[in-house]
Amino acid sequence: MITKLKLKPGQRGTKKLAKEYGNTLVCVRYRYDEKIGMRFKTVELIVESKPWTAPTPHFADTDLVSVFIGFSDRASREIAKAAKGRWDPDQKLWLIQYGRIKGTELEKHIILMVS
DSSP states (O other), X not given: OEEEEEEOTTSTTOHHHHHHHGGGEEEEEEEEETXXXXXXXXXXXXXXOOOOOOOOOOOOTXXXXXXXXXXXXXXXXXXXXXXXXXXXXXXXXXXXXXXXXXXXXXXXXXXXXXX
């Protein structure tokens, strides 16, 4: 089964469902099963919402963190260089000690690596 179309609420093909489900409608998908020659219309709904805050990553000041800086973001690159960051061409990321960028704009660009 393959999905060929994913629509947001209010787009053509979702209006009846948007009226039925209101703000709980996230998207409508059209899925096709070539073996049996059927098209399925599926909906994704919000069934619960409650406050949540993302846990903050805990790094020691001496930990090396991976930081993504876009190629055209020269100001952030200069901050990384001033913090004695090291460019890793294989990963295409900057490696910088967390303590040197804590509280700066670069802290938002930390990439959490899953091992």
